[in-house]
Amino acid sequence: MSRAFLLGLAWRSAWNRRFTLALTVLSIALSTFMLLGVERVRTDLRSSFGAAVSGTDLIVGARTGSVQLLLYSVFHVGAATNNIRWSSVEALEKLRGVAWVVPLSLGDSHRGFPVLGTTAAYFEHFRYGERQPLALREGQRFRDLYEVVIGAELADRLGYQVGQRIALSHGMSEVSLGASHADKPFTISGILARTGTPVDRTAHISLEAMEAIHVDWIAGAPLPGRSIDAEAARALQLQPRSVTAALVGLHNRAAVFSVQRQVNGFGAEPLMSVLPGVALDELWDVVGAGEQALLLMSALVALVSMAGLMSVILAGLNERRRELAVLRAVGAGPWQVLALLALEGMLLTLAGMALGIVALAGAVLAFNPWLQAHFGLTLQLGQITSMQGLLLGGLLLAGWLASLLPGWRAYRLSLVDGLSPRI
């Protein structure tokens, strides 16, 4: 008998049970969606994490842990235990092999979003993702002392426009505790294009501005009775005395270890420097427990959905005992019955997986803007990771095996039943 006939028979039998089977296909689609979705989030979480900084060869700061240095300098999370002197930054620039230095000064905030004091070199040299430079969505870089360039998410979340005036506050608390820099308001000069990195949440001002708003402060509090207004501050010497950290770029990456040695052995004050990639890996090891949990979740989802698939096919088998007995009676061999069931299982699994992939693509397209806005996470649509390929293959294999088990049972039953099944 022909394969085409067997295929046709499988199709007509399946069509006859289309409502039950539609549920099976849906449950496989859901499993596929979950498995690939979790894996997608896991992968893209890691890559958007790694995209936070690129093109920087060294991060320099006061002696601390490398993860901690990375956290506050790049992710603007936590605080530095010590600053580095401005003279050290100047010395860094003179080291052999150093192409550029971008000083970073942190510690203030605007409604919970971090404020970064830096120089024009930041816009020239900072890179994220695949060595992409920062771009302005609208407006221009800060020119005047009291101008600020804000990240896309900060702008969107708070509804800020270019030209609007905002006040910065001291420290990182979202609720202003009175320690405000409201006496020196800033004008938004530009808004950066979205990057999917911590830059989106940051307000950028010049180092001099950072100095100006703290000119009448000491040890984190305003000096009583010594308020200097914004215009008066312009006249003062605003050369920063210290910064929090610095990003360093080299002429030649090969020199990175030699420069790192020089920085770490710096005589004037204790400094440390880390390679961003190495520190990112270390940081990922710390937060990797979450990744493991996601992976475990994927495995559990896969297990549960396979068990579901198998139980649906097994439950259907009792309904089909008659049908299989009739086929046996008109001459179908046990292998043909087995092939029929395996074929159906394979087609069901494939259909379910295809549906799941389409659903995932739709969901990614629909939810990407929201994910980007709320979590700074961009899900990739096109590329299938090797892990995803592995998962898909595993799913197909499991689905097929899950349909073979009932097939084997049908084979046993058709022998035990003889020609008339006992129901």
Place this chain on the structure above:
Amino acid sequence: MAHSLLELEDLRFAWPGCAQDCLHIDMLRVEAGETVFLHGPSGCGKSTLLSLLAGVLLPQSGRVALGGVHWGDLRAGARDRHRVDQVGYIFQQFNLLPYLSALDNVLLPCRFSTRRREAAARAAGSPQAAAQRWLAGMGLDAAVWRRPAHTLSVGQQQRVAAARALIGQPGLVIADEPTSALDEDRRDVFLDLLLAACAEAGSALVFVSHDRRSAPRFARQIALPAINRAAQGAGEHA
């Protein structure tokens, strides 16, 4: 000596895990074209005997041969082929694949057996023509041939099953209580049609029932408990 269509000698069969024999029959022969009425109370082993005749089950000892071929000499795949070549089967009910038309159901044995397909083509020109001829022979109108099997009445379904058992003229038709789901009038009509069709096809018929009213229309009547020594020795064991 020319052998009979069906030869059964010194057969002993016990279900797995069962210490007592279920069937122990010294001798049973069915000649080509013969019609046999096999009766006995429920649970006396009638269906088991049919499975042994059709080579679905193999006896622990003894010989069952159909068309001169001993079932035990064949491997499983060859048994399946020999069965579909030589045996048409009618169940008590639920004979048909509900999603196929009456015609496609009748054609099923031709899909699985080259011998049946060729025999059908020789008899009527093509398997399709043969299927239509047997359906008409079982008194079914052309209007129902294309209808899905699940839309047919039980009586119609049994006639389609009979047409399927007869297509390609197998040597043996086995009918396992095919009339038990039918009322008395329909049972008689069905039996008339089935006996006439078997005669036309030249197929032997082994017809099992616990209802002995139909028995006189068959060439031979056999009471299973009378030939089953396991039942005689062990009393009520079935």
